[in-house]
Amino acid sequence: MVRDGLEESGVSAFPKFEERARIHSLSAEGVTMRVVVEGEGPEVVFVPGGDQTAEAYSQQFARLSDTFRCISYDPRGAGATTSPPAPWAMGDYARDCAAVIDAFCDGEAVVSGLSLGGLVTQQVAIDFPDKVRLAIPMGTAAYIDGFTRDWMQAEIDLRKAGIILPESFLAPHYAPYAFPAKALHDPRFWEEIKLRYTARFAGRNPSDLIAQWEACLEFDCREELKNCPVPFHVIGFSEDVQTAPSMCKVVADLVPNGVFHEIPGLGHVSMVSHRPDTVASKLREIIMEHSVQFESH
8 A cells, every 4th residue: 555655565755754853743723734854954944845844855854953953744735734724725735844944943044946836935925034054956947837737737637537537658758857958867776766656646635735735826926026035045947847947047037035056967856866966066155155154144
């Protein structure tokens, strides 16, 4: 049986956290979230993407928790978190993140998220600027249009029609949206990702997927970003099919204090299993540089 990315055989959708990670439960405004914390130091809250649990950041925790207090959680529609029924707006996701900051951080935190998590990161910075020291959205957009919008809407329509994709189709379908071609044609890497992506999507509740993805398509913060006081460092990946670097750069260009970074050779989800070291190094560099600038003022 496959459920929420976990198989009885032990194959998981994402690499697992190390033993030193601690699991907590947080209830706020009718939402009960599973929260994972590891490390000591300045707090960094990692917001998972669509169809992701906190485990999507396990490899970042392993590489960054020597310096930072790394915090992540299962968002609405994934993992062990429970919430009022959909629809959910991006503002709902932002309030959940703000509640995590209030409960586990010293007033404010660096907030970073990928994909859906990148949209949430922007919304938290807009709605709760006093809680966000630095925003680092990755693989993100201020508004989803063009190819990505058509693809996401097609996925939503497919599930609303009650169509269930066969398990053999899941990894070959979703992995090319997550990883670059060179990675997928590495036989050892493909064997790992084939198992993980089958586990990730085979037990996915279609209603939860629809709700998460519809929240993304309804998101448009282009005007709000223009007045957001939070400093942004936006990360794009050169081989990202879902959110091309040009989409990410728009976010950095809209905010008054925005910087854009493009990491070559990586896809939308390369931080998991493909090149976690590269992403962790960039995050460390950005956060440490910002900390020095923050302390100098």
